[in-house]
Amino acid sequence: MKNKLSVMMFTWEFPPRVIGGISPHVFFLSKSLAKNGVKVHVVTCDFPGAPAHEVIDGVEVYRIDSYKNPAPDFATWVYLMNLNMQKEAAAIANKLRDKIDVFHAHDWLVATAGIGLKHVFRKPLLVTMHSTEIGRRDGLHTNTEKMIHETEAWLAYEAWKVICCSDYMVSHVKWAFGLPEDKLVMIPNGVNTRVYESSETEDYDAFRAKFALPDEKIVLYVGRLVYEKGIHVLINAVPKVLEKVNAKFIIVGSGYMKEQLLTIVRSMKLEHKVLFMGFVDDETLLKLQKCADVSVVPSLFEPFGIVALEAMAAKSPVVVSDTGGLSEIVDHDATGFKAYPNNPDSLAWGITKLLLDENYRNYIRGNAYRKVQEKYDWERIAQQTKSIYKAVLGEYSKSFWA
């Protein structure tokens, strides 16, 4: 047997294509696995200007034709894209000198590609469930939502192990798909603290002045402007905060709720206090995170909560809603402030408390940074992932597929 473990990962997003949290997750996970002696082949959707094949720190990245004809709707596009992904991945895996040992799929967006190739090559399939449709939508209301849910259930059924990024997600996924306990594995998501360290010495005053007056505190929100992220809860908390402290609210991200949120802000006559930035480049985001006096993650549903971790790594104190993965990342009054979910008063109280008390801010900041370094380090996560691969291959070697 060859000595190097070989994994093919499927993901619908990989840098420079960034839509949500899966892209940075697979980026850092694959690089850290490569550093730990795992050969990783990432198969992902194409992106304008990005090469069809490249090697990034030992990781083989293949960008497939993601089906660019108009599709009837998003869900149908996903399955059409998977047709291409599966076809191209089949050819790639077939031509490799060292055969793939494990397929690893991230979310339902690559479900059919992963399931089909598992059977065609007869190799084990692992799945990381980053989120679920039933959680995102708070129930299953339409046929599209039911179809996606059933696809997720099928993917979980076909998987040898299902990896979740938090204890909350383990129990949620177990409930949602009726999975046996021993099929689930918790490996946390990671954060790359190094990018925040490298900019430690820079002067942020000039940058900060572009967004806020000197006497304004900065409150930062980073995330899609969608219901599950609870951005409307934060917007409703804005006037409550402003009663006590002068602050500027910076909203990074985009989504279908944008117009609705703008209308609320206008009706409150607070356009000068709430700044909608849309998407920003990585460097601007990093600087904003470093400048923020408070970062807020007001999600109603949050499988993990990477934004909170990034803020903690950037030494920005966090106020999060006490739900899902956020509940595990933040220890109340130690590494952040936990507010009641969907409660603008509670959220405003936490934000105000942090903004008004510099000692408290510094205390939270220091604790949070230490926790990130100890628990959410990619090196550690890669080792945990590698040991799951090995455990699965051990079981597989005794199966009739081997």
Added chain:
Amino acid sequence: MVGQLADYINALSIQLAKNNVETYVVTYSDSLTGAVEEASGVKIMRVANPVRTHIGVLTWDLTLNQEVERAAASIYYQADKQIDLIDVYDWHFIPAAVTLKNALNIPFVYSVESLEDHRSPNTSTPYNMSIKSIEWVGFYEAEKVSVKSDWMRDEIVRIHSVPEEKVKVVLPSAGSWIKDVLELYKTVAGGLNRK
């Protein structure tokens, strides 16, 4: 049974078995899933879709294809990887045929009963275009295309720009029908490994 295809495949598979061709049929059924061997010697594997709720034929088809792949792969491994070719009918299972070809080097014949351009004339909604694009992938990846009339051959050449020599007309009404089918299969069998 949905159209005339079921009867044709039944007759064809029986004839193939009579001519000592090891024949497996992979098809869809919601109620008769599993493997069965007919008196003729033809082995049939029926699969159902694990996803029960759908928003259209496309999502139904593209998920069902994974089960078709699972069935075909299990036939392949049980037959000691000795599958010479796949004959795939119309666009529905083209995704499976294309993946099996690229993964396991099994060449396929794309047998055309009808085209989306004829079923839904003068329509180019995203839904129709998606089906046409699956047909196109089938024509591109197939070793040979099998049709039942000269007219259909010309239409495929016209609509999908398939090289004419790739398209073979096999007349089901001809006395030499099964001989013609076997002749076509022989030109394709093992084609990818020979290269």
